Amino acid sequence: MPIATARPLDPDAILDGIRRWVEIETPTDAPDQVNKLASIVADGYRGLPARLDRVAGHSGCGDHLVVRSSWGQERPGILVLSHLDTVHPLGFIGRLPFHVKDDSAFGPGIYDMKGGAYLAFHAFRELCANGEHSPLGITHLYVSDEEIGSPTSRALIEAEGRKAKYVLVTEPARDGGKIVTSRKGVARFEVFIRGVPSHAGTRPQDGRSAIRELGSVIQTLEAMNDLSRGITVNVGVVRGGTKPNVIAEEAYAEVDMRVPTLADAEALMQKIMGLTAKTEDVSVKVTGELNRPPFEKSPGGTALFEHAKALAADIGFELRDSYSGGGSDGNFTAPFTATLDGLGVDGEGAHTHYEQMYISSIEPRTRLLYRLYQTLQ
Incomplete structure (x- = not known):
């Protein structure tokens, strides 16, 4: 298979898509706002070979969105985990409006983790636009409550994780683009x-x-x-x-x-x-x-990282792994399914007034996700 996508990636177009998601503020405790973004995400799959299921929110949280490729669902495949909620309160975008300065794009939740969620979404769109079916089916789960510990989505995450062969988590990269292979x-x-x-x-x-x-x-x-x-x-x-x-x-x-x-x-x-x-x-x-639960290293997770590392080398960058003291939804799946975390954009300042993603990370990280879709089997 080719190393890159059949069509050249357009980082500016991807950044514009990320901007649209960022400019809809989605604090966890504003379910109407989270649902507004979920509807826009769902609209992005129109015309693609995918089935959407929307799980109604409860207990003050928004809806969860489950997107399944039309192929490969008869056997364990790839589960992509993303969250649409952010920690920033409503109105924070007035303090941190979307803007670009040099290699950084700023905005609430752009690094954690709307940038990474959008990259995975775009990689799926590219796969479909190129007329490809990945060897495994792809399920992308967008949840609404990760920032408060995923109380209403945990059961769904675990159920989907147990059905999958691999789990890819679009949390942001660490320390210069490192993948996360274990968490506390x-x-x-x-x-x-x-x-x-x-x-x-x-x-x-x-x-x-x-x-x-x-x-x-x-x-x-x-x-x-x-x-x-x-x-x-x-x-x-x-x-x-x-x-x-x-x-x-x-x-x-x-x-x-x-x-x-x-x-x-x-x-x-x-x-x-x-x-x-x-x-x-x-x-x-x-x-x-x-x-x-702790996200401990496992033989399956290590093999998945080594596969991603080889793909990254083909694309042209070195992929290193790291250990994180913070938790993610990958903690729920790692005990029983090979899980790779930190596949989102590189950047800095998660949860701060200077949160930013590095624009230069858009193309290589999108290509990596695309190649993971293409090659995992």
Whole structure:
């Protein structure tokens, strides 16, 4: 098969398509906006050999869009994972309007991950325009809630992932174009502490401070950090008490845990969920779950990376792999299906006021996706 597409790629046309997606703001908590973009994405498949299924959103989230090629659906094929939601609030585009400066195109969500989602969409369109059928069927799943942990799409992602032979995730590239071949697992917890209130000046001995107990809990949690092993436990939110002259009756914390392996996750989950009070008449309650399992390297994933690396070399660039502390929807599929992440655009500033993609990454990254469609079997 040819190394490149049969037709020359037009990076300017691709960038214009990305611009149209970026200029529709899609914060996760604005489902109408997410659905507006989902409709535009769906319109882009009109006239192509593909079937669309739209899964109605719920629980305050937008719809999910499932696009299936008309061929190859009778056996395990390629699943492409993308998300349409962004972290930026409505109106942020006023602060960060789409614009181009040198090799960078700026805009909310352009790097994470509308640029990458569009590249995969465009690569499929090119495949169809060239009259080709890839050896395997292609299913492209666009979800609406990845930025909040995919609570309404996880079951769909896992179901589609189990039916696939390969999973390609269009999250942005890392550190100069690196592919992501492993990610930490992510867990979230809430800690609720109830003590006994009293007057801090006249009857302090009658009180049992929930805040003091929380301090002890925080020290216990902080001691679980092991940076040499890639384990992080972060107490990111704390609240408690009512007045400075009242022994605090209640205190609360939110905790983020990141771990490289499932064994680490299971061990630390047990410790955190089993936290108890050290003070008499004080209660500690912990709720939480492993939101995303660790994306650990596997033989299938390694083989998929090596295949992509060889394709990239043919195209003319070196593809390297990396490990990410952040989670993605690839965490849900990696435990059972060969998964390659970070196939989106290169750039920087995800979730910031300077988020940008590198225009020079459009052509090689689109060609890589196209060649993956052409060659995976």
